[in-house]
Amino acid sequence: MTSTDLKKAGLKATMPRLRVFQILEENHKRHMSAEDVYKALIDSGEDVGLATVYRVLTQFEAAGLIARHHFGDGHSVFELDHGGHHDHILCVKCGRVDEFIDETIEQRQREIARNAGYEMTDHALYIYGICNSCRNK
Amino acid sequence: MTSTDLKKAGLKATMPRLRVFQILEENHKRHMSAEDVYKALIDSGEDVGLATVYRVLTQFEAAGLIARHHFGDGHSVFELDHGGHHDHILCVKCGRVDEFIDETIEQRQREIARNAGYEMTDHALYIYGICNSCRNK
DNA sequence: ATCAAAATGAGAATCTTTTTCATCTGAGTT
DNA sequence: AACTCAGATGAAAAAGATTCTCATTTTGAT
Known part of the structure; x- marks a missing residue:
């Protein structure tokens, strides 16, 4: 910058x-x-x-x-905004956040928006769960 | 109730x-x-x-x-909580909200969580866009 | 009807974010 | 380097959403 x-x-x-x-x-x-x-x-x-x-x-x-x-x-x-769009998976116990991108999901989202008559401008996907290390405590 | x-x-x-x-x-x-x-x-x-x-x-x-x-x-x-889980698509202009459920996406989310070592507890997917009637204004 | 535990309403408090406004600063112009 | 002013800033107040406190009321079991 x-x-x-x-x-x-x-x-x-x-x-x-x-x-x-x-x-x-x-x-x-x-x-x-x-x-x-x-x-x-x-x-x-x-x-x-x-x-x-x-x-x-x-x-x-x-x-x-x-x-x-x-x-x-x-x-x-x-x-x-390094590396463009991605989604997040969060641990509800410790707050850890991981990132991912899945082309299958991206694709389906575009189709869903189109079918619903929307012109998609953005989207957000959050998966909540318990991460590996929290599960082993 | x-x-x-x-x-x-x-x-x-x-x-x-x-x-x-x-x-x-x-x-x-x-x-x-x-x-x-x-x-x-x-x-x-x-x-x-x-x-x-x-x-x-x-x-x-x-x-x-x-x-x-x-x-x-x-x-x-x-x-x-009628009819269980579903996701949302929202119009950023008028605030309209539609609901949808897509088994392909649900499936992929479970896989992504598993691959990342998470036990999935919940998830939220929001698609933002401009709905049909707002686009034709 | 009695009574303890749970629930309530009102208002204060908290937390995040935005607004207001007087002052200050960046970046062109002399 | 000094001049100027639109744009930027800090401090404090304000706003908006939600939670907490606490005295009072209600519920449900006896």
């Missing part, structure tokens, strides 16, 4: 924006909430407001730089 | 519980939020508190009488 990238998205290259992006890069394996990002920023000595974090995350989402997910526990989590 | 049904679920047969269930039955084609149910109750002349509606809906969900969904707009909606 460079100032140039931000300008392409119609956003000024400000310090909070650069830093929010850095935090997401450093944590690219996790799914972070706005609060998580905010805390990471504060811990790193940055002086940002929570409202700015929310604003920046929403702008990044609109610009297609990051993806927002609703895992069902009431708040949004974000991740860098 | 009878008093006996409630007792089977380990819940006392109280007036708010019976009435919440009735409201959901009367609106079985819609997906209602807690607020929707509350307003319907008030409009019907019932004297209930919003907190009670939330409590009762949560209890009904735990008892398997109703299903809770998160359509991504920040609040939960509920529907009677």
Whole structure:
């Protein structure tokens, strides 16, 4: 992420924006909430407001730089939009999140949307379960 | 829904519980939020508190009488658990909701969970799109 | 009818997210 | 490097959804 990238998205290259992006890069394996990002920023000595974090995350989402997910526990989590679309499988015990992509399902979804008379714009699939290590406890 | 049904679920047969269930039955084609149910109750002349509606809906969900969904707009909606599991396709313009069930997808989900080492407990699939009538406007 | 346990209503509290607004900053322009 | 101003920011207030607290009421078994 460079100032140039931000300008392409119609956003000024400000310090909070650069830093929010850095935090997401450093944590690219996790799914972070706005609060998580905010805390990471504060811990790193940055002086940002929570409202700015929310604003920046929403702008990044609109610009297609990051993806927002609703895992069902009431708040949004974000991740860098590396590697395009994928779905999630979550452990209801420990909160672990794995990702997957299944072409059969993608295909069927498009057919279902078409049959129902919809022009599909997006979709979200969450599988909830108990992961291996939680099952062996 | 009878008093006996409630007792089977380990819940006392109280007036708010019976009435919440009735409201959901009367609106079985819609997906209602807690607020929707509350307003319907008030409009019907019932004297209930919003907190009670939330409590009762949560209890009904735990008892398997109703299903809770998160359509991504920040609040939960509920529907009677008639006819078992199904997934949803939503219009992002008008909010219309259609339901579907696809055995191919159900099947693949079970396989994906197994391959990822998860014991699947639940899943949610939302397709977002623009419905026929919104497209022709 | 009696009584303990469970349930309720009202309002306070909590949590996440958005809005308001006065101040500050980025990035073209002199 | 100084000038300018639209856009961006932080702090605090506000909003929206949901949960909690607690005094009071109701249920269901006796």
